[in-house]
Amino acid sequence: MRSFYHDVVDLQTVSKxxxxNCVDRMEPFKCLFPQEMVKNIKTPVFLVNPAYDFWQIQNILVPDVSDPHHYWVKCRLNIQNCNHGQMEVLQGFRSSLLKAVNEFLLNNRNGVFVNSCFIHCQTWMGETWHSPSSPRINNRTIAESVGDWYFNRKVVKQIDCPYPCNPTCYNMDFTRG
Structure with missing residues (x-):
């Protein structure tokens, strides 16, 4: 991703x-990373992200090209197939996400919903957004959490426990045809 963002900044000359504040502190391409972008957003923001985002795992953490011996294939397709060592790597991935949003969480105007599901883009599907089977943290769906935040009913900092703790998760399984 560093190389990709570097190329985007160079190709599109977006550093201007x-x-x-960001460009003065670091190389411009680093300012495209979400943890840097959110530092300068003044408008309240609500982040929704799974701690085990399958797209990020499959395309950034362990892309095909970095797994020539196919050690990660089963894990990348279904988190239930991950061995102990792979789960340690995924827990480190989760920790990195939480560290990256730590400063963002300090602002009570911002909200967050980070669950422990193996999924991507949860806000567009009714099954994950708000249904009887939706993933929940503290008995709240994503939609209920966003509503609480949006209507200023409460400060919402919903951060799930590490996988596999949440039985309400909707986990993708790419091994089924």
């Missing part, structure tokens, strides 16, 4: 459009 990036926040000056």
């Amino acid at each position: 459009s990036l926040h000056k």
Whole structure:
């Protein structure tokens, strides 16, 4: 991703459009990473992200090219197939996400819903957004959490326990045809 963002900044010459505080502190391409972008957003933001985002795992953490011996194939397709060592790597991935949003969480105007599901893009599907079978943290769906935050009913910082703790998770299984 570093190389990709570096190329985007060079190709599109976007460094002039990036926040000056960020560009003054580091190389411009690093300012495209979400943990840097959110530092300069003044509008309240609600983040929804699974701690085990399958797209990030399959395309950033362990892309095909970095697994020539296919050690990760079963794990990348279904989190239940991960061995102990792979789960340690995924727990480290989760920890990195939580560390990256730590400063963001300090602002009570921002909200967050980070569950322990093996999924991607949970806000567009009714099954994961708000249904009787939706993933929940503290008995709240994503939609209920966003509503609580949006209507200022409460500060919402929903961070799930590590996998496999949440029985309400909707986990993708790419081994089924």
